[in-house]
Amino acid sequence: MTQEKIITADKLTKRFGNFTAVDAISFDVYKGEIFGFLGANGAGKTTAMRMLCGLSIPTSGKAQVAGFDVYKQTEKIKRNIGYMSQKFSLYEDLTIKENIRFYAGVYGKSDVFIKEKTEYLLKQLHLENEANKLVGSLPLGWKQKLAFSVAIFHEPRIVFLDEPTGGVDPVTRREFWNMIYAAAESGITVFVTTHYMDEAEYCNRVTIMVDGRIEALDTPSNLKQTYNAATMNEVFLQLARKANRTADQLE
Amino acid sequence: MKQFFSFVKKEFLHILRDRQTLLILLGMPIALIMIFGFALTTEVKNAKFAVLDFSKDVATKELTSELDASRYFDLVAEIHDYKEIETLFHQGKASIVIVFPPSFYSDLQHLNTAPIQIIADASDPNVATTLTAYATTIIMDYQKRLTLNRKLPYAIQTEVRMLYNPQLKGSFSFVPGVISMILMLVCTMMTAITIVREKEIGTMEVLLVSPVQPIKIILAKAVPYLLISIVNIISILIISVFVLDVPIKGSLVLLLSESILFTITCLSFGLLISTATNSQQMAMFISLTGMFLPTVMLSGFMFPIENMPWILQVISNIFPARWFYQIVRAVMIKGLPLSSVWKETLILCGMTVLLLIASLKNFKIRLA
16 A cells, blocks of 8 residues: 555535535545445445546535546546446356457457456466356356456556445455455555445445445544444444434435 | 447347347348238238129129129129128128119110119228228229210219229238338337346446447447348348339339438437336337337328327327338339428438437436
8 A cells, every 4th residue: 555645535525406415525545555435325335436436527525536537537537447336247148258358448458458468367267268158157256256357457547346245155255355455466446335344344444434424434443443343343333323314215 | 439349249249149039130020021911901802792683684693793703702692682681791691792773784774874782791891891992893894894885975984093002902001111110119129128238237337437438339239220120121122022012113222211211210219218217128118108009000000190180190290100101102102202202301300310319418417
């Protein structure tokens, strides 16, 4: 982890009519960090992430991602980030190779780059024999790992993961997080949202969002000390009790 | 550009790998046209008829065998009393009865006029009207032959000619209709579904976060369906010309160009529908009931627009298929050139542009 700030947010706000989804959040993310964005469903995590990805223009406040402004330079932001959502992101009726080729092409990577890195990637994941199989035929755990690899294939500076381990067994989750560590080590900053509090332990620093505001921002160990808790789950419960809105209200 | 092609290639892969849907997309037009051509026809053939002949002279006998000889009628009974007609109709033994009054031929010769009564089973009014028309035509033909060498004073000879379609073949009206239907189904519904599918499985989100311009995503989805539609149009036209004997009187180039225009209109419609929903089922539902069904009923292909109440006539103007149907009929059946259909063509162009603008605006709004 370095001291170079790769994401900065200053009183970032998003309002939909009378409803304030994200309420003046401020934070910084450093290059190479694994930065966790925690919170209950409906707390505003996804909305905040969408603003940082250039998908949604903030109502007020400032933010920069990889040095680009979220209001005026969304195209440049998109070129420099990767993304993986909780819904699965690869095409089930295309082969592994076809999927990689497609997404890498979208980010403008050369054929040479694609070919070489595909070979390397398949070897890493032990999927050389499945290269020409349809993604739909893979087990779910493999699909998740593959989706992550494809998300960072074009070597972005930041990768945004929106609840990436939903519906996946604990072993695969562990393996997935190993991949996240490896990515961070190679210099990619990882911005991950999750509502699994045990995954918070894997992050360098976490924030906890409640009702659109950041109620806590620190390393997991500091937070546990501050709130006198044994696990991040307990920290979260203490903070979440203050919440006024739940996902049910939003639906 | 290279990026665009890789998108188009991906879309083709999706379509080609879905064998079942592909079969429907390419096979359905052929199936539809065959069904319409051979099975569903508004023509009536070999209709059973009976004769109630009070004259039994040379003219009535000749007329009766004329009717029997035609492919439209088959003589099944010679009855002797009006009361027998009801029995025939009740039992379904005949659909129409020709009644000759006594001294038919001698009245014709001496009074220059003689009536014939046609009684039809109108419980199916369409069949009854058609059969009555056929019978009348055959009778008038006979009359013409009888009076060929006679000069009848002050007689008004009505000569009926069915222009463009002398045999009154039903197939002439539905080939344009089937083309419209197929294009709407394939283009509108499938385009809507394919875009919404990406939203459903989550890949659309990833694409929107990428540096790709949304317009490329949409256009790349439209291209394969444009090509499939062209294939479909050509196969429908081939079958129409060679199997159903429906000629292409006008310019083939004009016909194809107008079809491609209508295809783009339908694609735009599909695009608009895709911005309105996130579920494939909903997309299909809206396409079918909101667009396809009303279009089939109000575009003039099944039921003549002129017969509809005024308000429905006005509403029918909204549907692009109504204008396209007129264009195809004009070009294909009547052989008219562009100068006769420029108004309808312009309307179609305008609708396409409107739909495209609306869809793109809607699409952009969804992004924010």
